[in-house]
Amino acid sequence: MITASRHRITQDTVQNTPENDHEQDAAPSKTRRKKDMHALQEIGEQLVELDPKKLNEFDLPEILLDAILLARPMTKHGARRRQMQYIGRLMREVDMQPIQEKLDAWQQVSVHQTARLHQLERWRERLLTDEHALTEFAEKYPAADLQHLRLLIRNAQKEKAADKPPKSFRSLFQELQAIIAKT
Numbered sequence: 693m694i695t696a697s698r699h700r701i702t703q704d705t706v707q708n709t710p711e712n713d714h715e716q717d718a719a720p721s722k723t724r725r726k727k728d729m730h731a732l733q734e735i736g737e738q739l740v741e742l743d744p745k746k747l748n749e750f751d752l753p754e755i756l757l758d759a760i761l762l763a764r765p766m767t768k769h770g771a772r773r774r775q776m777q778y779i780g781r782l783m784r785e786v787d788m789q790p791i792q793e794k795l796d797a798w799q800q801v802s803v804h805q806t807a808r809l810h811q812l813e814r815w816r817e818r819l820l821t822d823e824h825a826l827t828e829f830a831e832k833y834p835a836a837d838l839q840h841l842r843l844l845i846r847n848a849q850k851e852k853a854a855d856k857p858p859k860s861f862r863s864l865f866q867e868l869q870a871i872i873a874k875t
Contacts, residue, residue, distance in 0.1 A: 729780055735788065736779035738795055740764055746798075750791055756782045812868050819845050819864070820852075836871045 720728070739747060740763045747760065759779050766772040818825035819841070826845070830838055844867055847860035 732783045732788070733776050733780035735792065735795070736760070736763075736776055736783055739791075740776075740779070750794065753782070753786065756786060808872075812865060812872065815868050815872075816861075816865050819868075820848055820861075833871050835874060841867065 739750070739752075739760050747757070752760070756779065759775065759782055763772060763775040763779060766775055815825075815829060819829065826838065826841065829841070830836060841864070844860050844864040848858070848864050850856075851858055851860055
């Protein structure tokens with residue numbers, strides 16, 4: 693015998709039926725809306741930090757552009773926070789896909805550029821401290837002018853020993869940059 697209490701239909705049961713699944717998907721939860729709002733505010737923060745030349749590359753509505761420009765000089769935390777919330781609200785009506793793609797592309801360029809600079813710094817440091825590094829560098833970059841590199845390395849080492857300004861040290865970096873850029 694089945695009792696009525698074991699098979700009682702609750703409001704939750706009705707809401708979780710397949711017929712009502714599309715209604716749940718259509719209306720995002722409050723948590724989802726807050727996460728989306730915070731994501732828009734973060735993108736807005738990135739836009740506020742951009743220089744005006746890069747900001748003009750985006751096709752932003754005038755009201756959003758004005759809000760971004762107003763947020764720049766704000767220093768009071770409360771006022772800036774409210775302005776960022778306003779920017780986030782305005783951004784709900786803008787297609788964020790191209791904006792996010794462009795910001796990500798700029799970020800990637802920055803990451804690659806930083807990695808390249810670190811590579812140059814490591815080569816310069818190795819060339820100045822390790823006598824076998826020049827041979828490795830010549831194998832990896834056969835087009836390099838080894839005589840000129842030897843001269844720059846020797847002068848940079850002398851400058852460092854004599855506490856002189858690092859003219860050859862900088863020249864060595866620029867020479868490495870030119871050689872590696874050719875490959």
